[in-house]
Amino acid sequence: MSLQNKLQQAVSAAILNHYQLSLNDFEFQDTRPDFEGDITLVVFPLLRHIKGNPMQIGETIGTYLKENTDFVSDFNVVKGFLNIVITDAFYSAIFHKMLADDNFGISNPNPDDKAVMVEYSSPNTNKPLHLGHVRNNLLGYSVAKIIEASGKKVIKTQIINDRGIHICKSMLAWQKFGNGETPTSTGLKGDKLVGNYYVKFDQEYKKQIAQGISDGLSEDDAKKQAPLLIEAQNMLKKWEAGDAQVVSLWKTMNQWVYDGFEISYKTLGVDFDINYYESNTYLLGKDVVQKGLDQGVFYKKEDGSVWIDLTEEGLDEKIVLRADGTAVYMTQDIGTAIQRFKDYDINSLVYTVGNEQDYHFKVLFLILKKLGYDWADKLYHLSYGMVDLPSGKMKSREGTVVDADELVAEMVQTAKDISEELGKLEGYSTEEKEELYKIIGLGALKYFILKVDPKKRILFDPAASIDFNGNTGPFIQYTYARIQSILRKATFDYSQPVTLDALNSKTKDLIKQLQGFTETIALAAANHSPALIANYTYDLVKRYNTFYQTVPILGNENDEEKALHVQVSQKVAQVIKTAFGLLGINVPERM
């Protein structure tokens, strides 16, 4: 039983005994370092139930705890805070338990529970992945891992936006302005090649608009009447009609993109259990609209378009089907959500999508609820802030995007530069070094992005490359590597759990922090926030590093202390590895 649980029971008993009240919801917090004690009960909230002076209530409870439990050795009351001192024996016991538990912190999924589906990435097939996708991918993947670690089955998915006018633009540009290049013939990644033609289309299109304007057209007309755009629109119509040639080209070029994405995903270390393709789902949802019309959830305007009125909920009216009967984004998402609950036995669904779509998901969830799906309130929009550059927002058409592959390559290069400067990798093969640079470079990038609260925007300065010191991935990786070194060199027998009479306060801090891992996972899962795991791990490492300074191992003649040091180190390393696993970050055995 955890310390908090034990304390909760004991405090509950104290209150029952002295005040004849049955309470069991208390507020505990770690005692601030400047006060004596390990854990603190905040007395103020109790005043709602117990009348009296908070100091006195604290004294009463404290006295009871000291006299009636075997794990409270002392207490003191400051204002409304009851600071409780826990016995060393109890900490030793916790520690022994931790040592024995190899699966520490991680719950195994209950096989009877339904799964959680997590959607992330969901790219367009007309351009390569960029920095924004990187945040999306890292977040989605990490949240999936965290939910899994909290004891639920997880299905990772993405929906690939493989149809529509944008992909036709790339196809058209490839036909008109290319010479039949392929990824093989050019050596380019497929997504890059297709992306280049998307840019090419835009350039030529802009020329035609300029031409149109100089021919006397208004800007709007020039945009609408540009021959390229009309051709692209025709191509889309052909695609929808199933034109063999168009469909074949579409399949070929999309495959190039998928192959390219696959490489990027692999580099980032993310994966998916099932892919949905918009070309399969874009017709979904239309029948549901009819059902909604019958139910009176939707209404039809004179031009035939279908709407939902959400003004009572404080929102606007929203279109769910175009006048010509074609589906809009919302229609598809309604259909896809329903489809997913049909395809899989899932309990909830998490959408990892940027915060510019907050409104969309608010409306989507509301519509599904109004349509009567009981799982509608199990849907969650994992909304995250944009990644901005110092120059402002990234715009693919203006070339101000940070390409995902290039970014990773730069990070790896930086890791290499730093490592070589430190010169610690003698005796390593080139392959081993390269592998290590990848681990460190990616670790820096991933940690940098994941340590920030998802909903906040990130300002990313590519010129000032990411730090490798301080609250960073490499700092934590380094601690892990150093522990591995200790374990390699610790030749004496440290297998027997040690019992120390007087625990060093740094050791206690560390044990407390280690104890909090399970709780942190649960909290991170509930909040869909990898940042909690990241900051927890950093805290752990900080505490470990001070412990490391105060409990020497070499030159220490106290065998018990030496053994303690090794045992603690081992546990810390295990937690770092596990925690970083939840962030999708690898740890090096040496660095």
Added chain:
RNA sequence: GCCCUCGUAGUUCAACGGAUAGAACAAAAGUUUCCUAAACUUUAGAUCUAGGUUCGAUUCCUAGCGAGGGUACCA
């Protein structure tokens, strides 16, 4: 216009409504006979403004200012 999110040291990030708001980077100073100095120890530095709610507010409410996003047939 209306709606949503965010505003914390020079910078990047923390803080279930709890005590004297924590770190890191940058700045200044120190610590290598000691298992990895990518470390550790010091010093200096912050809650956008004005009200309200209460034992207590960075956190909740109202208004303002500032940044970003959305806003009915793009996704």
